[in-house]
Amino acid sequence: MTEKDTQDKVVPMTMIQALRSAMDVMLTRYPNVVIFGQDVGYFGGVFRCTDGLQAKYGDQRVFDAPISEGGIVGVAVGMGAYGLRPVAEIQFADYFYPASDQIVSEAARLRYRSAGDFTAPLTIRMPCGGGIYGGQTHSQSPEALFTHVCGLRTVMPTNPYDAKGLLIAAIECDDPVIFLEPKRLYNGPFDGHHDRPSTPWSSHPLGLVPEGYYSLPLDQATVFRPGRDLTVITYGTMVYVAEAAAKETGIDAEIIDLRAIWPLDLAAIVRSVKKTGRCVVLHEATRTSGFGAELVALVQEHCFYHLEVPIERVTGWDTPYPHAQEWDYFPGPARVAAALQRAMEQ
Amino acid sequence: MNRNDEHAHGERLRLHVPEPSGRPGCHTDFSYLHLSPAGVVRRPDIDVAAVDTADLAYSLIRVLDEQGQAVGPWAPALSPDQLRRGLRTMLKTRIFDGRMLIAQRQKKLSFYMQSLGEEAIGSAHAMALNEGDMCFPTYRQQSLLLSRDDVPLVEMICQLLSNERDPLKGRQLPVMYSIKRAGFFSISGNLATQFIQAVGWAMASAIKGDTRIASGWIGDGATAESDFHTALTFAHVYRAPVILNVVNNQWAISTFQAIAGGEGTTFAARGSGCGIASLRVDGNDFLAVYAVSRWAAERARRNLGPTLIEWVTYRAGPHSTSDDPSKYRPADEWQRFPLGDPIARLKQHLLALGEWTEAQHEALHKELEAEVIAAQKEAEAFGTLADGHIPSIASMFEDVYKDMPMHLQQQMAEARHFGGRE
Numbered sequence: 001m002t003e004k005d006t007q008d009k010v011v012p013m014t015m016i017q018a019l020r021s022a023m024d025v026m027l028t029r030y031p032n033v034v035i036f037g038q039d040v041g042y043f044g045g046v047f048r049c050t051d052g053l054q055a056k057y058g059d060q061r062v063f064d065a066p067i068s069e070g071g072i073v074g075v076a077v078g079m080g081a082y083g084l085r086p087v088a089e090i091q092f093a094d095y096f097y098p099a100s101d102q103i104v105s106e107a108a109r110l111r112y113r114s115a116g117d118f119t120a121p122l123t124i125r126m127p128c129g130g131g132i133y134g135g136q137t138h139s140q141s142p143e144a145l146f147t148h149v150c151g152l153r154t155v156m157p158t159n160p161y162d163a164k165g166l167l168i169a170a171i172e173c174d175d176p177v178i179f180l181e182p183k184r185l186y187n188g189p190f191d192g193h194h195d196r197p198s199t200p201w202s203s204h205p206l207g208l209v210p211e212g213y214y215s216l217p218l219d220q221a222t223v224f225r226p227g228r229d230l231t232v233i234t235y236g237t238m239v240y241v242a243e244a245a246a247k248e249t250g251i252d253a254e255i256i257d258l259r260a261i262w263p264l265d266l267a268a269i270v271r272s273v274k275k276t277g278r279c280v281v282l283h284e285a286t287r288t289s290g291f292g293a294e295l296v297a298l299v300q301e302h303c304f305y306h307l308e309v310p311i312e313r314v315t316g317w318d319t320p321y322p323h324a325q326e327w328d329y330f331p332g333p334a335r336v337a338a339a340l341q342r343a344m345e346q
Numbered sequence: 347m348n349r350n351d352e353h354a355h356g357e358r359l360r361l362h363v364p365e366p367s368g369r370p371g372c373h374t375d376f377s378y379l380h381l382s383p384a385g386v387v388r389r390p391d392i393d394v395a396a397v398d399t400a401d402l403a404y405s406l407i408r409v410l411d412e413q414g415q416a417v418g419p420w421a422p423a424l425s426p427d428q429l430r431r432g433l434r435t436m437l438k439t440r441i442f443d444g445r446m447l448i449a450q451r452q453k454k455l456s457f458y459m460q461s462l463g464e465e466a467i468g469s470a471h472a473m474a475l476n477e478g479d480m481c482f483p484t485y486r487q488q489s490l491l492l493s494r495d496d497v498p499l500v501e502m503i504c505q506l507l508s509n510e511r512d513p514l515k516g517r518q519l520p521v522m523y524s525i526k527r528a529g530f531f532s533i534s535g536n537l538a539t540q541f542i543q544a545v546g547w548a549m550a551s552a553i554k555g556d557t558r559i560a561s562g563w564i565g566d567g568a569t570a571e572s573d574f575h576t577a578l579t580f581a582h583v584y585r586a587p588v589i590l591n592v593v594n595n596q597w598a599i600s601t602f603q604a605i606a607g608g609e610g611t612t613f614a615a616r617g618s619g620c621g622i623a624s625l626r627v628d629g630n631d632f633l634a635v636y637a638v639s640r641w642a643a644e645r646a647r648r649n650l651g652p653t654l655i656e657w658v659t660y661r662a663g664p665h666s667t668s669d670d671p672s673k674y675r676p677a678d679e680w681q682r683f684p685l686g687d688p689i690a691r692l693k694q695h696l697l698a699l700g701e702w703t704e705a706q707h708e709a710l711h712k713e714l715e716a717e718v719i720a721a722q723k724e725a726e727a728f729g730t731l732a733d734g735h736i737p738s739i740a741s742m743f744e745d746v747y748k749d750m751p752m753h754l755q756q757q758m759a760e761a762r763h764f765g766g767r768e
Contacts, residue, residue, distance in 0.1 A: 034553060060553050066583055071542055071576030078546020081531060084553065105536040106543065112745045114524035114532035115514045151746050174748040219751070263751040
C-alpha cells in the first residue's frame with residue numbers, strides 16, 4: 001500500500017532529483033543506510049543522482065569507490081551481512097557484468113543458503129536503457145539477466161514519483177533489489193519521437209513529488225493508461241512509446257507499467273488481458289530470451305482462452321546496441337503502432 | 347633490422363607453463379619454498395608502514411625450531427593451558443575429518459573435505475580473535491568452528507548429513523556451514539567471493555565506529571580470482587579492519603601453486619604490492635600462527651589497517667572426497683614437506699616444556715574420538731540423506747526471499763503434490 005504523509009509538501013522534481021530525494025530521506029531515516037559507487041561521493045555522480053549527499057551526511061555514509069563493480073557489490077554484500085543497508089551504484093547497467101558473480105552467487109543466494117542466518121538487504125542502482133546515442137555500452141537493458149536469478153527483485157520506475165517511492169521501498173526491502181533507472185527518462189518523459197523537442201518533467205503531473213518519506217509496493221503494476229482494445233505490458237521508457245502509439249493509431253490500448261519486473265504483479269496482467277483479449281509486450285532489450293518471453297509465456301498460460309490473437313512482442317533487435325542506427329534499433333512509436341494495428345486487425 | 351637479423355638474435359618464442367617438480371613416482375624439490383630458520387625473522391611494530399614489510403613478504407616467520415623450542419621475537423606468551431587447548435582443537439579437527447571421511451565412504455554423507463595438515467591455522471587464528479569478530483572462511487577452515495566449544499558437533503554433522511536437523515535445511519552441500527553466532531560466515535561454493543565480502547564487513551564495522559574486525563580466508567589457487575584483487579584494493583583504499591588470510595597449501599585440486607602465480611614470488615608479496623602490511627608465516631607452527639594472528643588483529647583493532655598473511659602449509663589430504671591426488675602428485679609428499687605436521691610439532695613443544703605426556707596425548711585422542719562418534723550417532727538419529735529423513739519440501743521454497751512470492755507458493759504446492767510429503 002502506498003504510504004505517504006499527506007501533509008507533505010509536493011514539489012516538481014526530475015527523476016534525478018526524485019532519486020536523490022529518496023536517498024536523502026533514507027539517509028536521514030536510517031543510520032544504517034550507506035551510499036557508494038564510482039564518482040558517487042564528492043562529485044555527486046555522473047548523472048547528479050547523489051549530488052550534495054556527501055556534503056550533507058559525510059564520507060562515512062556517502063563515498064567514492066574504486067572502479068571495480070565486483071568489488072562494489074562484494075563489499076555491499078559484506079556490509080549487508082554486518083547489518084548495514086547499502087545502496088550501491090553501478091555507473092551504467094552495461095558495466096554490471098564484472099559484478100555478476102557477487103550478484104548471482106552471493107547477494108541473491110545468501111539468505112537461502114544460510115537459512116536466513118545472513119541476509120543481503122542491498123539496493124544496486126544501475127542507469128539503463130537506450131535512446132541517448134549511448135552505443136553498445138551505455139544503452140543496454142539487461143533486466144532479463146536479473147529476472148532469471150532466483151532471490152533477486154528487479155524494479156524499474158518510469159517517472160519521478162514512482163522513482164522515489166520505489167527506491168525508498170527498495171532500500172527498505174530486506175531482499176536484494178536491482179534498481180534499474182532508464183537514463184533516457186532522467187530529465188523528462190520520452191515517447192520515441194527523437195526528432196521532436198524533449199519535454200521536461202516540470203510539465204508532467206508525475207513530476208510532482210512529495211518532499212518527505214513515502215514508499216510504493218515492490219510487487220504492484222500500475223495501469224498507466226486504461227483502455228479496452230488491447231493490453232500493452234511494458235516498463236521503463238517504452239511506457240511512453242506505447243502511449244504515443246496508442247494516441248497515433250487511435251487504438252484504445254490499456255498500458256500496464258509493471259514497475260516491479262520480477263517478482264511481478266501477475267493479477268494486474270491477467271485482469272487486463274482477460275478484459276481486452278489482446279496483448280502486446282514491449283521492451284527495449286533484445287528479443288531472444290528477453291523478459292518479454294516470460295511475459296508472453298505467463299499470458300499464454302493464464303489467459304489462453306481469452307486471447308483473440310497471438311501475443312505480439314516489440315523489442316530491440318537481437319544485435320548489440322548500435323550507435324549510428326539508434327532509431328532503427330530503438331523500438332519507437334512506428335514499430336509499436338504497427339504491432340498494435342496487427343493485433344487489432346486479426 | 348631485417349628478418350634475418352631477427353632470427354640471428356633470438357630463438358622462437360615459447361609459452362612458459364609452470365610444472366611442479368614432483369609428479370607421481372618422483373620426489374618434490376621443496377627448495378622453491380624459501381624457508382627461513384625459526385626465530386630469525388624480525389617482528390615489526392604494530393603500526394609498521396606497509397612499505398616496510400616488503401622483506402617480510404619474502405621471508406617466513408617461524409617460532410618452533412626443530413627441537414620444538416619457541417624461539418625469536420614472535421614467540422608468544424601462551425600459557426600451557428592455552429597450548430593444550432590449541433592442541434586439542436587441532437586434534438579434534440583431525441579426528442572429526444577422519445570420521446567424516448569414513449562416513450562419506452559409507453555413503454552416509456554425499457561429500458566431504460578434510461583439512462588434514464592445515465589444522466594449526468584456523469585453530470590458532472580463532473584463539474587470537476575476539477567474540478563478535480567475523481570470519482569469512484573457505485570450505486577448509488573447519489578448525490575455526492571446531493575451536494568453539496559452543497558449536498555442538500551434532501549441529502555440524504547434521505549439516506553434513508542434510509537431515510531433518512540440518513540448520514541449513516538441506517540446501518547446502520556438506521561442509522558449507524553457516525554459523526553467524528560463532529562468527530562464521532556462510533560458505534559459498536564460488537571461490538574468493540568471501541574475500542571481498544570480509545572487507546565490506548570490516549568497512550561496515552568501521553563506518554559504525556564498532557570495535558569488531560573481520561577475517562577473510564582464501565586458498566592459493568583462488569588468489570587468481572578477481573575478487574582477491576578487489577579485496578586487496580578495497581582493504582587498502584579504505585584501511586579496512588580486516589585480516590586477509592591466504593592459505594598456501596601448494597595445491598588447488600591438481601594444480602600446483604605455481605600455476606596460480608606463485609612461481610618466483612610469494613602470495614604475501616601481492617599484499618605489499620597493494621600497500622598492505624604483509625607477512626609470510628609457517629602455517630604448521632601453531633605458535634607462529636597465533637602470534638601473527640594476534641599482531642594482525644591488534645593492528646586492525648587499533649585502526650592501523652589491514653594485514654595480509656600468507657600461511658605456508660601443505661594440503662596433506664585429497665582435495666575432497668571426489669579427488670585422488672595420487673594421479674598428480676607424489677604419494678609421500680606430505681612426509682617430505684619441510685614444515686612437517688602441525689599437531690606433531692605442537693605436541694613436541696608441549697612435551698619439551700614438560701607440560702604434556704604421551705599418555706595424556708593418547709587419552710585426549712581417545713576422548714575426542716569418543717566425542718565425535720557420540721555426536722555422529724546423535725546426528726544420525728535425526729536422519730541421513732541416505733535414509734530419506736531430509737528437510738521438508740516447503741523448506742526448499744522458503745528463504746529465497748524474506749516473504750514467499752506468489753510464484754513460489756504455487757511451485758511449492760506443485761512440488762508437494764508430486765513429492766507426496768510435506
